[in-house]
Amino acid sequence: MVESNLPFYHNPVMLKECLEGLNLKANGTYADCTLGGGGHSYAIANKLNSEGTLHAFDRDQDAVAFATKRLAGVKPKFIVHPVRFGELKNEIAPDTLDGILYDLGISSHQVDASERGFTFVGNNPLDLRMDRREGVSAQEWLRTVSADDLAAALRKNADMDRAFKLSTRLVEMAAAVSGEGRDILPSDMKAVVESVFPDKKREVNGLLARVFQAIRMEVNGELKEIEDSLRAAVDCLKVGGRLVVMSYHSVEDRCVKETAAEFEKACICPEHMPVCMCGGNHQRLKKVNRKPILPSDEEIANNSRARSAKLRVYERV
Ligand SMILES: C[S@@+](CC[C@H](N)C(=O)[O-])C[C@H]1O[C@@H](n2cnc3c(N)ncnc32)[C@H](O)[C@@H]1O
Structure with a gap:
């Protein structure tokens, strides 16, 4: 063949x-x-x-x-x-x-097509849905989730440390970005991760990948x-x-x-x-x-x- x-x-x-x-x-x-x-x-x-x-x-x-x-x-x-x-x-x-x-x-x-919103390379708005016809995008989810539920997802889906601090700042960031009337971008996520892990500068991309993984696993169930x-x-x-x-x-x-x-x-x-x-x-x-x-x-x-x-x-x- x-x-x-x-x-x-x-x-x-x-x-x-x-x-x-x-x-x-x-x-x-x-x-x-x-x-x-x-x-x-x-x-x-x-x-x-x-x-x-x-x-x-x-x-x-x-x-x-x-x-x-x-x-x-x-x-x-x-x-x-x-x-x-x-x-x-x-x-x-x-x-x-x-x-x-x-x-x-x-x-x-899915990762390489940056317009799909799976990657933090290229700074396209977050989406993370495998099927864009159904469910809510990572954008929408982050704007509505509570800090408690987000912390639980970060722990369950990616074994994240400092999950509650991270989730609180992510929720605050999502609200601020909404107030500006724009999409949540990977650079917004990165700034939050850097602020929560100032002692782990070299590991920022790895930590960011785990945050993306946790949110992706949640929005796709x-x-x-x-x-x-x-x-x-x-x-x-x-x-x-x-x-x-x-x-x-x-x-x-x-x-x-x-x-x-x-x-x-x-x-x-x-x-x-x-x-x-x-x-x-x-x-x-x-x-x-x-x-x-x-x-x-x-x-x-x-x-x-x-x-x-x-x-x-x-x-x-
Ligand atoms: C690692 S890739 C598979 C690559 C494939 N084995 C190949 O050789 O090209 C995983 C694929 O599974 C799909 N997928 C993940 N979870 C799924 C689900 N719950 N239902 C259907 N497809 C799913 C993703 O959309 C993605 O295309």
Whole structure:
């Protein structure tokens, strides 16, 4: 299959490891829940024959448009679901999939296209929504959120220190900017971060990235999406099917690990029960690798975005 000549969108991370984790069968049915630029999907499609099926999800219309072009003419049946992967259970029938892939987080395109408002490079107004047709933008959210709720989001989504001081100043800044009748810009956010962390001048960009991450995760409801979708994924997989999930930071990874752990237990009795009363036959997932798979040094050298990736592979039992 010859890939059409498209501009750069995203470099797929741990591609070989993801394909191995999925344990692909040429005539199988798979779902890529995070289509993005279609890097993983394209490689999966290349391993399937005309009896195979690939479902692909993305809530970002840029991703859907780009990857649909990229995958035009692939051999398997290619079905795009331009919706949140939290909708998985409404889109895919139970016990039908041989494998599901999640490559969580955002694509390089979302960050690089500065007009999308994901980046603090270029000083475009903040937005941070993957799907600009729904929900509230980071702009609107910051103008209405309380300092308490913002502090909770900074702690939960990015393990931020000094969360309350930071949230109080961000809320004050958002009100002041509103008063000036203009948009909140990355430079406004940076000034707040610098004022709260005057002792961490060298780390400002890293801290700012974590503030952006926390707000992005909130406006896109990312943790709830992961939880809902992984639970549905367990139902959609056939016995023996694979669940392959790649995360990029500790909060995301914890969410994956803890959600999957619910399905790894054979006994679901409350902890205080002295003996098992549930039958002890509730296990629905088992780990394929005891520890998460990490990218090679070579991959990190070629693609710095891979450096924080962790890949977890489970099998439906
Ligand atoms: C890291 S990128 C995937 C890149 C892709 N694997 C590739 O090789 O090009 C993550 C993608 O998942 C999408 N995404 C994140 N959360 C989503 C959700 N809850 N529902 C649907 N798509 C989501 C983002 O819009 C983004 O395009």
